Amino acid sequence: MGVIAKKNVEKMNDSTRKVLDKSFTALSYCALAAMGAAVLLFLLPIAINGAGAVFFNATVEHWKFLEENLGRELQPEVSERIRLADEARVPLVQMIDEFENPPFAAELEESLRKSFGDAVKGISGARADELSKIVSLENPERARRLKEFSARLWASFVDTAQKARAKSGEDGTSIPLEKILHALEEELTDRVKAEISNFEKRAKLKFSVRQQVRRALCAPASKELLSEAEKLHAQNAAYQEFKSGVEELLGPLSAERKEELKLLRQRYGQPRLDLAENVMDKSVRTISVRERDSAGTEILKRVSSAEFFKGTKVGEMLRYIEGNFTAMLRPEFTAYWGFFFDDPYDSNIFGGIWPMILGTFYLTAGSMIIAAPLGICAAIYFSEYAKPCRLVSILQMCVGTLAGVPSIVFGLFGLAFLINTLKVSDSKSVLAGAITLALLVLPTIIRSCEEALKAVPRSYREAAFGLGAGKWKAIRSVILPAALPSMLTGIIISMGRAAGETAPIIFTAATSAGAALALGDVFTQPTPALPWNIYNLCSEHEMAERVAHVQYGMVLTLIAIVLALNFAAILIRAKLQRKMKA
Amino acid sequence: MTQTETLQPPPEPAEKRPAATAAECGQDEDFAVRAENFSVYYGSFHAVKNVSTGFRRGKVTAIIGPSGCGKSTFLRCVNRMNDLVEGCTTSGLLALDGVDIYHKRLDVVELRRRVGMVFQRPNPFPKSIYENVAFGARLKGVSSRSKLDEIVESSLRRAALWDEVKDRLNSNALGMSGGQQQRMCIARALAISPEVLLMDEPCSALDPKSTARIEDLIAELSGEYTIAIVTHNMQQAARVSDFTAFFYEGSLIEYGATDRLFTNPQCAATNDYITGRFG
Numbered sequence: 001m002g003v004i005a006k007k008n009v010e011k012m013n014d015s016t017r018k019v020l021d022k023s024f025t026a027l028s029y030c031a032l033a034a035m036g037a038a039v040l041l042f043l044l045p046i047a048i049n050g051a052g053a054v055f056f057n058a059t060v061e062h063w064k065f066l067e068e069n070l071g072r073e074l075q076p077e078v079s080e081r082i083r084l085a086d087e088a089r090v091p092l093v094q095m096i097d098e099f100e101n102p103p104f105a106a107e108l109e110e111s112l113r114k115s116f117g118d119a120v121k122g123i124s125g126a127r128a129d130e131l132s133k134i135v136s137l138e139n140p141e142r143a144r145r146l147k148e149f150s151a152r153l154w155a156s157f158v159d160t161a162q163k164a165r166a167k168s169g170e171d172g173t174s175i176p177l178e179k180i181l182h183a184l185e186e187e188l189t190d191r192v193k194a195e196i197s198n199f200e201k202r203a204k205l206k207f208s209v210r211q212q213v214r215r216a217l218c219a220p221a222s223k224e225l226l227s228e229a230e231k232l233h234a235q236n237a238a239y240q241e242f243k244s245g246v247e248e249l250l251g252p253l254s255a256e257r258k259e260e261l262k263l264l265r266q267r268y269g270q271p272r273l274d275l276a277e278n279v280m281d282k283s284v285r286t287i288s289v290r291e292r293d294s295a296g297t298e299i300l301k302r303v304s305s306a307e308f309f310k311g312t313k314v315g316e317m318l319r320y321i322e323g324n325f326t327a328m329l330r331p332e333f334t335a336y337w338g339f340f341f342d343d344p345y346d347s348n349i350f351g352g353i354w355p356m357i358l359g360t361f362y363l364t365a366g367s368m369i370i371a372a373p374l375g376i377c378a379a380i381y382f383s384e385y386a387k388p389c390r391l392v393s394i395l396q397m398c399v400g401t402l403a404g405v406p407s408i409v410f411g412l413f414g415l416a417f418l419i420n421t422l423k424v425s426d427s428k429s430v431l432a433g434a435i436t437l438a439l440l441v442l443p444t445i446i447r448s449c450e451e452a453l454k455a456v457p458r459s460y461r462e463a464a465f466g467l468g469a470g471k472w473k474a475i476r477s478v479i480l481p482a483a484l485p486s487m488l489t490g491i492i493i494s495m496g497r498a499a500g501e502t503a504p505i506i507f508t509a510a511t512s513a514g515a516a517l518a519l520g521d522v523f524t525q526p527t528p529a530l531p532w533n534i535y536n537l538c539s540e541h542e543m544a545e546r547v548a549h550v551q552y553g554m555v556l557t558l559i560a561i562v563l564a565l566n567f568a569a570i571l572i573r574a575k576l577q578r579k580m581k582a
Numbered sequence: 583m584t585q586t587e588t589l590q591p592p593p594e595p596a597e598k599r600p601a602a603t604a605a606e607c608g609q610d611e612d613f614a615v616r617a618e619n620f621s622v623y624y625g626s627f628h629a630v631k632n633v634s635t636g637f638r639r640g641k642v643t644a645i646i647g648p649s650g651c652g653k654s655t656f657l658r659c660v661n662r663m664n665d666l667v668e669g670c671t672t673s674g675l676l677a678l679d680g681v682d683i684y685h686k687r688l689d690v691v692e693l694r695r696r697v698g699m700v701f702q703r704p705n706p707f708p709k710s711i712y713e714n715v716a717f718g719a720r721l722k723g724v725s726s727r728s729k730l731d732e733i734v735e736s737s738l739r740r741a742a743l744w745d746e747v748k749d750r751l752n753s754n755a756l757g758m759s760g761g762q763q764q765r766m767c768i769a770r771a772l773a774i775s776p777e778v779l780l781m782d783e784p785c786s787a788l789d790p791k792s793t794a795r796i797e798d799l800i801a802e803l804s805g806e807y808t809i810a811i812v813t814h815n816m817q818q819a820a821r822v823s824d825f826t827a828f829f830y831e832g833s834l835i836e837y838g839a840t841d842r843l844f845t846n847p848q849c850a851a852t853n854d855y856i857t858g859r860f861g
C-alpha cells in the first residue's frame with residue numbers, strides 16, 4: 001500500500017513538474033512576444049515614417065532643386081520629365097497671364113481715364129463759370145451748392161467706373177481694374193489741385209475757400225473710387241490666395257518671378273508627392289477669405305475654391321490644375337540617399353541631414369575620447385589600487401550621485417562652468433559639448449568598468465602575482481585583457497547614450513542650423529546634432545508639417561546609430577569572449 | 583568540538599612540541615624556508631597558530647592535515663599570496679634563506695620570482711600556451727624570441743607536456759584538458775626558475791594518470807628545487823615527499839621524515855589521521 005501511494009505521489013509530482021515546466025516555457029514565450037510587440041509598436045511607425053525620408057515619390061521640383069542648388073547631374077529621363085512637366089504648365093501660365101492682364105484691360109483703362117480727365121477738366125473748363133458763381137456765395141449756401149456741383153461734375157465718371165466694375169466682375173478679371181482705380185484715386189487730389197490753380201487764374205480765392213473747394217470736389221469721386229476698389233478687393237484677395245497656393249505647389253511660374261524670390265521654399269514647388277497633395281488640399285482646393293460676420297467684425301473663413309470661383313476664369317484654372325496635377329509634377333518613386341549625405345537647405349525643407357549626423361559623430365566620438373580613458377583609469381584605481389578609506393568611499397559616493405544627476409543639469413553645468421568660467425571656447429562648441437557628455441557618461445563607464453574588473457576571476461590575479469608580476473604588469477597583461485569584453489560593452493552602451501542625449505548639448509554644443517563642421521573647427525564651433533535637431537524641428541520650426549518626414553528620418557537615423565552601437569557591443573563582446581574561451 | 587574529543591591526547595601547544603621534532607629540524611642552513619612561531623590571522627580568526635617548521639633545501643615537504651586546518655594559508659604565506667586577502671595579518675618569523683619574508687622592505691615581486699606556486703585548480707591565463715609559459719620570463723625582461731622559445735620548450739618538457747602540445751603552442755590554453763592545464767601551470771611556474779616551488783593540492787582535480795605524471799615530475803624536480811606540497815592523499819604524501827608536516831586546527835602537530843612519520847608517528851593525532859580515523 002505504502003509503496004503504491006508513494007509511487008502515485010511521485011507520479012503526480014512528476015506530472016506537476018512537467019506542467020509547471022511547460023507553463024513557465026509558455027510564460028517566457030509570452031513575455032518575449034509582448035516585448036517584441038511593444039518594440040514593434042514603437043519602432044514600426046518610426047521605421048516606416050523614417051524610411052519615407054529616403055524613399056518617396058519625388059516630383060520634378062525635387063530634381064530641379066538638386067540640379068540647380070547641389071549641381072547634381074540628372075538622368076536624361078529625369079530631364080525629360082522636367083521638360084514634360086514644364087510643358088504641361090504652359091497653359092496654366094497662359095491662363096494666369098491672361099487673367100491678370102486681360103486684352104481689354106488697356107481699353108478699360110483708357111475709357112476710365114478719359115472720362116476721369118473730362119470730369120476733372122470741367123473745373124477750369126466748361127463748368128468754370130458755374131463754379132465762379134458758387135464760390136462767390138456766402139458759406140452755408142456755398143457748401144451746399146459745391147456739393148451739388150461736385151456730384152454733377154463726377155456723375156458721368158462714376159457711371160463709367162460702376163459699369164467697368166460690373167463688366168470686370170463678370171469676367172472675373174478684377175485685378176487690372178482695382179489697380180487702375182487705386183491709381184486714379186492717387187492722381188485725383190493732384191489733378192483737382194492743378195485744375196483749381198488753373199481756375200484761380202480767373203478768380204482769386206481766399207485760402208480757406210480754396211481748401212473747401214478742393215475738399216468738396218475730391219470727396220465724391222474719391223469715395224466712389226475707393227468703394228468700387230474695395231468691392232473688387234475681396235475677390236482679388238481670394239485670387240491672390242489661390243495663386244500663392246498654386247505657386248507653393250508648383251513653384252514660381254515665371255523666371256522673373258523666381259528671380260524676385262529669395263527663400264528656397266518659394267523658389268521651388270513641393271518636392272514630394274505627399275506634401276504636394278497636402279498643399280493641393282490646404283491651399284489650392286480651399287482658400288481662406290475675409291468676411292464680415294453679422295456684428296461687422298472681419299473673420300477669416302475657409303471656403304472651397306471650386307465654389308468660390310465657380311463660373312469664373314479662376315474656376316477654369318482650378319479645373320486645369322485638378323486635371324493636370326500629375327502632369328505638372330510628374331511624381332516618380334525615388335530613393336534619395338542624399339538624405340544622409342546632403343546639407344540641409346532652407347531649414348531642412350530641402351536637402352539632407354549630413355551635418356547632424358556628422359555633429360552627432362563628433363560629439364559622441366569626442367565624449368568617448370575623453371570619458372573612456374578617464375573612466376577606465378578611475379575604475380582601475382577603484383578596483384585595484386584604492387584601499388578602503390574615507391576618501392575613497394566619498395569618491396565612490398560622488399560617482400554614484402553623479403550617475404543620478406538629470407542630464408539638463410549637466411547641460412547647465414557645461415554652460416556655466418566650461419564655457420562661462422573655464423572658457424574652453426568663446427561660446428557653444430563641440431569641445432564643450434563633448435566634455436559635458438563625457439561627464440554625463442563617466443559615472444556609468446566607471447561603474448561598468450569597475451564591475452568588469454571585479455568580475456575577473458581571482459585565480460588570474462593569483463597566477464599573475466604568483467609568477468612575479470608587479471601590480472601594473474598584472475593589470476596590464478592579465479586583468480585588463482580579461483575584463484576588456486565587459487568593459488567595451490559598458491563603454492559602447494554609454495556611447496549610445498551620449499549619441500542620443502539632448503539636454504547636455506542644448507547649451508553647450510548644439511545649433512539648429514549650420515553646415516557640416518570641418519574637423520579643425522570642433523574646438524570653437526557649435527554643430528547641429530541629431531537629438532537636438534529632432535527636438536528643434538518639432539518644437540521650433542515654423543513649418544513643422546513640411547519637415548515631418550525629415551524629423552522622422554532623423555529619429556530613425558539616431559535609433560539606427562544607437563542600435564548599431566549596441567549591436568556592435570554585443571558582437572565585440574561575443575568575439576572577444578570566444579577568443580578567450582579557446 | 584567532537585573532533586577534539588576523539589583526540590587522545592589533545593594536541594599539545596606548539597612550544598611543548600616533542601623534542602624529537604626539534605632535533606629533526608637540524609641546522610638552519612638546511613632549510614630554504616623556515617617558520618619560527620609563525621601565526622596567521624584572518625581578521626581576528628587565528629588560522630595558523632605559532633607554527634615552527636621549515637622546508638629543507640632540495641627536498642620535498644608534504645603538508646597534510648584535515649580540511650580547514652590552515653595548510654593552504656601557511657603555504658600561501660611563503661610567497662605572500664595572502665597579501666591579496668583583505669584583513670590577513672601575520673606574526674612571528676617566516677624566512678627564505680634567512681631573510682624575513684614579511685620584512686617591510688622586502689621586494690614582494692622578487693620574492694615571488696624565487697618562490698613559485700601551483701594552485702589547487704589549474705588557472706591558465708586566457709592566452710595561448712606559449713604566452714602562458716613565457717609570461718614569467720617576459721616579466722623578467724627576456725624578450726628575445728629564441729631565448730623565450732628555449733625557455734618555453736624546456737619548461738614544457740620538464741612538466742612532461744611538450745610532446746602533447748608542441749604542435750599547438752599558439753592555441754588557447756583553456757582548450758587543454760584539466761590535467762594538461764595543471765602541468766602547463768607547473769611549466770609556467772618552472773619557467774621563472776624559482777628556488778622554491780609551492781604546490782597546493784596540485785592533483786586534486788586530476789585523474790590517476792595525470793596524477794602519476796605530476797608525481798613523477800615532482801620526483802624529478804626534487805634535488806634541484808625545494809618543494810612543498812599540500813595533499814589530502816596520504817599515499818601521495820608518502821610516495822613523493824621526504825619530510826611531512828601534519829597540521830591540525832592551525833597548529834603544527836608533528837613534523838618529521840616521511841618514512842618515520844608514516845611508520846612511527848609520535849603523536850596519537852597524527853596516527854589517527856594517517857590511518858584514516860578522522861579528517
Ligand SMILES: Nc1ncnc2c1ncn2[C@@H]1O[C@H](COP(=O)(O)OP(=O)(O)OP(=O)(O)O)[C@@H](O)[C@H]1O
Pocket residue numbers: 624627629647648649650651652653654655656667
Ligand atoms: N580569505 C579568508 N578569509 C577568512 N578566513 C579564511 C580565508 N581563507 C581561509 N580562511 C579560514 O582559515 C582556515 C584555514 O583555511 P585554509 O584554506 O588554509 O585550509 P586548508 O587546510 O587549506 O583546507 P583544505 O584542505 O580544505 O584546502 C579555515 O578555517 C578557513 O575557513
Ligand SMILES: [Mg+2]
Pocket residue numbers: 653654655782
Ligand atoms: Mg587548501
